[in-house]
Amino acid sequence: MEREPQRQLATAVAEAVARRETLVAEAGTGVGKTFAYLVPLLLSGGRALVSTATKSLQDQLYLRDLPRLRDALAVPVRIALLKGRSSYLCLHRLQQARETATLPDRFAVRALARVETWAPATRTGDLAEIEGLDDRSPVIPLVTSTRDNCLGSDCPQFVQCHVVRARREAMAADLVVVNHHLFFADLSLRDSGVAELLPTVDAAVFDEAHQLVETGLQFLGTTLSAYQAIDFARDLLAAGLTHARGQQDWQLLAGGLERAARDLRLACAGPLREVKGILKLRWDERATASASAEAFAAALAGISEAADAACEAAVAAEATSPDFTRLIERARRLAQLAHGFEKPAAVDRVRWIDLSPRDARLVESPLHIRDLFTEQRAAAPRAWIFTSATLGSDDELRWFSESAALEDARKLKVDSPFDYAAHARTWVPRQFPLPNQADHPVAVGALAARLAGRLGGRTFVLTTTLRVLPVIADALEATARAAGTPLTVLVQGSHPKRSLLRKFLDTPRSVLVGSASFWEGIDVPGAALQCVIIDKLPFPPPHDPLVQARAKALQADGRDPFDDYHVPEAAISLKQGAGRLIRSETDRGLLVITDPRLRRMAYGRTLRAALPPMGALDTEDDALAWLDELAAHNAASE
Incomplete structure (x- = not known):
């Protein structure tokens, strides 16, 4: 057409x-x-x-x-x-993994077996050909190469x-x-x-x-991570035991690198004991604050010392294998990065720490x-x-x-050719807790249960933070149970993204609660998804170091960071989230934004203008009536 x-x-x-x-x-x-x-x-x-x-x-x-x-x-x-590189099988690394890899569990053992079975038949070596191989599998780094560990033309498998x-x-x-x-x-x-x-x-x-x-920004910046040191330790140990056993105490050297990596993560975590997802920390919280600066500086020194010791050992063994030539380069780069982060950042760059349950990444990035x-x-x-x-x-x-x-x-x-005015409605509740109030996530979950119950599932709840996911999901389940409404609640993190989406499509009366990764790139056309609930306006997190640095740069230029940065960023994200609802000419649905600021604040007009031209509803009764109309239309079509 x-x-x-x-x-x-x-x-x-x-x-x-x-x-x-x-x-x-x-x-x-x-x-x-x-x-x-x-x-x-x-x-x-x-x-x-x-x-x-x-x-x-x-x-x-x-x-x-x-x-x-x-x-x-x-x-x-x-x-x-x-x-x-990380998408392609490395034949040399696969051989190494067969001989030296220590796998964390039986799932990783099975994954490596599947890779080995597939390897002789593939022409492209693209790991995406392996059905069901999780992108997060610990096997993938073992059977793929990086710029650091690739042997280039010295590799025995270079021709293939x-x-x-x-x-x-x-x-x-x-x-x-x-x-x-x-x-x-x-x-x-x-x-x-x-x-x-x-x-x-x-x-x-x-x-x-x-x-x-x-x-x-991810690639124009500089990164040093604890995992980087652990990955290097693993490769050093494998090369040492394979090509130069007995020449050095490879276990001791690898252990030193792993201890240095662990110390770095502990120094970055500071008093934090449990971390879920990725937590962004300001550089001065760890690197210059008096309580943690000493431990942080010692951890960086530990990385460079362990890397220097590994480099010295690899130089002594270099004649035995080209693997050691690359390991020498990696050791020097690791020490160089540690020394670089010991010095102050340039004025046009910003630093922060990404802390996750198993890793800590020191990041230095340009602002644009x-x-x-x-x-x-x-x-x-x-x-x-x-x-x-x-x-x-x-x-x-x-x-x-x-x-x-x-x-x-x-x-x-x-503009989109879709008839949003006829097929979609948007509703912003008038009387609703503000996002900074403690009862807001529970209220979102309870409302989601009422709406999804009326529609028979077919609902996404999109959150701006991972922190509120379990709170909203629990409130949703509790409200549905109390009302006697059978709903299946699927929560991001319980399964890989792809299989979670498949469960949503295959499970009747399901509701999916997800954060950032479900705001875009998700295509669910038809009646399977007819209600999208966004918990609050997606402004950039004010404590994010990069956000703060950009705001300061705008202020220095005489501009208003809120009007020129925060509001446009929120408009784009809101547009992306709302875009999950209508995916084809015949789709029908309801967009709910449970943030009263969209009605009350002056910037609400700007954010509403960024949304598709849907019809506006005023009350919950209006929203439920629209969902009843959608449910009746679904029943007539099935």
């Missing part, structure tokens, strides 16, 4: 490619932006690079969309898929290397599909083939471009990626196209354009 918004976007992309210009284009849900940029690229006759935010969309483009379009257009375009083959195919292709992580990692490390590939393309397209800035894109766009004349369903709340798409130094680009905003 022809869609005018899709035609407008495709025309703009074709013009940008032909003129080698920069285009920033927001395309609402249902526009069909993927085909709108792929068709002009395939017909252009030039070479192109397409980058996505997720590996799942990468696979969809390569395995489904591109082959269909190429066949329909009958164009002889050669396509290739290129992912990061899946990473090398993937890069070779990418260099020979007309259109290559990568992801944002790979793009930025390569520009900063020159390690994955993109830096070699980029100068040869006529057009670069970034889908899901709203994630570009945060992804870029403007310089990188300015440099890349100036390097050679090519088309740059950035597109997403959410890039800003104004016609100039300032939220994204300013952050990526694209103020001079052509801007295009095409």
Whole structure:
């Protein structure tokens, strides 16, 4: 079916490619932006690079969309898929894992057995081919390589290397599909083939471009983690016992590194005993505060000392295997990072600590990626196209354009073709606890039970923090039980994301309670999802060190951090969360935002304007009546 918004976007992309210009284009849900940029690229006759935010969309483009379009257009375009090292099986590391790996449990043993069974038959080596292999499996780091531990041409398996083959195919292709992580990692490390590939393309397209800035900051920064030291210790021990047994006390050296890693995490944790999820700590809370500064400094010194000792041992054993050459480089880099974090940060950079249940990451990051894109766009004349369903709340798409130094680009905003006014409603309860009140999460859970009970499940509850997930879920279950309403409550973290979503789709009368990872990239079209409840306005966390640093930078420029940063960030996130509701022309649903500030505060008008043009409801009775209408429509359709 022809869609005018899709035609407008495709025309703009074709013009940008032909003129080698920069285009920033927001395309609402249902526009069909993927085909709108792929068709002009395939017909252009030039070479192109397409980058996505997720590996799942990468696979969809390569395995489904591109082959269909190429066949329909009958164009002889050669396509290739290129992912990061951690997506490909390393044959050398698999051999090492067979011989030396210590696996934590029977699930990891089974996972390694599955990898071994699959390995001889795969052509690509892409671990995504293994059905059901969890992305979080501890086996994956054991059977994949990193920039640090890859042996390159010295590897005994170099001729059969899946990473090398993937890069070779990418260099020979007309259109290559990568992801944002790979793009930025390569520009900063020159390690994955993109830096070699980029100068040869006529057009670069970034889908899901709203994630570009945060992804870029991850890779333009510097990171030292406890896990990094543990991973190095494991590889040092494996190489030592395999190639230089008896030459050094490899167990002692590896143990020293692991102790240093443990001390670093303990110093970062300080008085905190239990950590759930990832906790961001200000740098001065640990590195300069008098109570913990001494332990923190000692932990960094311990990392560099253990790395220096490992380096000395690896140098002595270097002649026995090329593994030790890489281990020497890694040891020196580890010591260098520890010394770097002992010194003050540069004025235009910010530091913080990411603390998780098993790791601690010291992070130093720039405040923006403007310089990188300015440099890349100036390097050679090519088309740059950035597109997403959410890039800003104004016609100039300032939220994204300013952050990526694209103020001079052509801007295009095409609205969704969906009839939101007829098919969707939004409701903000008037009388409801404020988000900073203790009873707010319980009230959200109780309301979710009443709404989902009326609809028969088919509900997402999206939270802004992991902390409230169990509180909302417990209140939801308790209220449903007290009302005699049978509901199955699924909570993020109880299963991997993909299997949790499958359970939601396969289980009647289910409600899914999720946080950040369910706000975007989730596509549930049809009647399976008809109510989305957002617990509160998704403002950036005020105590986040990066948020604080950006706010200070805006203040220094004479701008208002709340109006120019916090509100636009919340508008984009709110738009993403609301976008889970209506995914096709026939979808119908209710969006509920349980934050009275959306009605009461002046900035509420700005945030409401960012949402799709749904009809507004006033009371809970109105909301229940709308859900009754949806339930009746479902019953008539089944």
